[in-house]
Amino acid sequence: MSQYRVLFAKQILGVPFTVGTVEIARARDPERAVRAAALRFARHHGVEDWRERADVAELDGAARVS
Template identity: 75%
Template sequence: MQNYRVHFAKQILGVPFTVGSVGIQRARDPERARRAAELRFARQHGVEDWRERADHSEIEASGGERA
């Protein structure tokens, strides 16, 4: 299992601005990490769906590679 960090951004006039990030300590694969981070991000911001606060998410593996 690998560690991941998922970054959430809001686009304004085509420019992405990071609005937050969530670290996932252990996940079987990047998609499971993304889903867990989306749920955690929504809870942290008090919304039902993470898309209420961000437009897109980007996942980063612990080795610094972006997936």
């Protein structure tokens, strides 16, 4: 299992601005890490879907640790 950091960004005029990050301590693969981070981000912000607060969710390439 690996550790991941997922970045959430809002795009304004095509430029992404980070609105939050979520660290996932253990996930089987990157896809599951993004799904878990999206759920945690939504819960933290009190919304049902993370897309209400951000436009993009992506893995931070430098944060993956095996």
